[in-house]
Amino acid sequence: CSRSRSLSSSVKMKSSWFLVAVLLCGLVSAQQGGLPERVQKLEADNDVLTKSRVAFSAALVDTNDWTTKGPLGADETLEFKRVITNIGNGYDPATGVFTAPVKGLYYIRVTGVAGPNGELHAGVKKDGVNMFAIYQKAGTQAGASNAMVLALEQGNRVYVQLWAGKTIADQGRLSTFTGFLVFPM
Template sequence: MMSSWFLLVALACGLVGAQDPSLQELNTKVQQLTTKVEELQREVSARPQVAFSAALLETQQWTIVGPFDADKTLEFKKVVTNIGNGYDPETAEMMSSYFLLVALACSLVGAQNPADVILRQLISRVEQLERDSENTVTSQVAFSVALLEQTTWTITGPVAADQTLVYKKVLTNIGNAYDTETGVFTAPVKGLYYLRITGVVGSSMTLRAGLKKNGEDIFEIKAKDQGSGSNGAALELEKGDRVYVRLMRGSAIADQSRLSTFTGFLVFPMESA
């Protein structure tokens, strides 16, 4: 009995009912390989790699959109991450992950490929899944830190120049990729990461802080007068990329061991090109 996964792909790609005798000759090998694919897919959670993160505007100038007379779909134009190309900046819609999976399978198999090509592609798929399975086991990365260890309300700043924030209270540091001496998280493997920062500020003060990757601005938070800010993004990182938070000149930030935080974790590893 041919596996349900293979039948789904074959149906979607128009392979069911093929009359090529070579396909029948290789049927046994294909069945064995598809069984192996199913086993490996279960090990790596059988999900496609799909993630996106987008900001509303590409301009760095303060810009207000609206008010509107009617409901409006917001089109986020600055694409930070779009793994799988599921997000469309023209429509602001996310394609269904099920459709992406079938599309991925169809592109892998190819409706007009001869049977020997299909067999080679299945072998390649097995090898890829085996690598993914190994990565899933070895690539466990997550950290969450607070700015200060003391529980008393403490204000840092206003600072005279941009300053990297060094978060001292470690809540979680699986993989030891966050450095408490420098405040820098260094990606141990290539992959899709989720990163978030939160911050609070004291009375009559202003907070402006930003997440940076290798010196590149990714996103910012702003707050004033005992307010708070939070922001996050899904970000594709190469092995060795450095991510950290910079407090901008003239800004201040407050904490009491649990209010101003920096958090990140590996969503899934990705194979290097």
């Protein structure tokens, strides 16, 4: 009789351990089921953080000599040639265009001075649509500057366009185009 009780206890103990093992396997299996998705999300988040280092700043000319551009017969995209900063490589000095590498909120600023006998009027455009502008009257010594925070999608193009009949000048980085990612969205 005591042997029977001992055998019964042993069977109960083994079945309890079996039940614990089955439950643990089920928990591990359930957690592993979501593991690939969690890894994929973490990799995507890491990709956004890596690409979210975006900042550029460029001056109109790559010289310290006084240089005037314009007046021109038609609107023209300005190519800011002297690249000071281009983290993330979003700015292309050959075209004067900043292309947003990631979706996010960006701070964009343009500063300029007019040529000695001309008037400065230039617009900052996002994919061809005027977002804001700078203006300086002819014959003044003051510069013009303006900035805006823009929500950009990945691939949106931002550039500065000098309007027909207007001028812009530079010497020692007086006329600049600058932008940086405030935060990704």
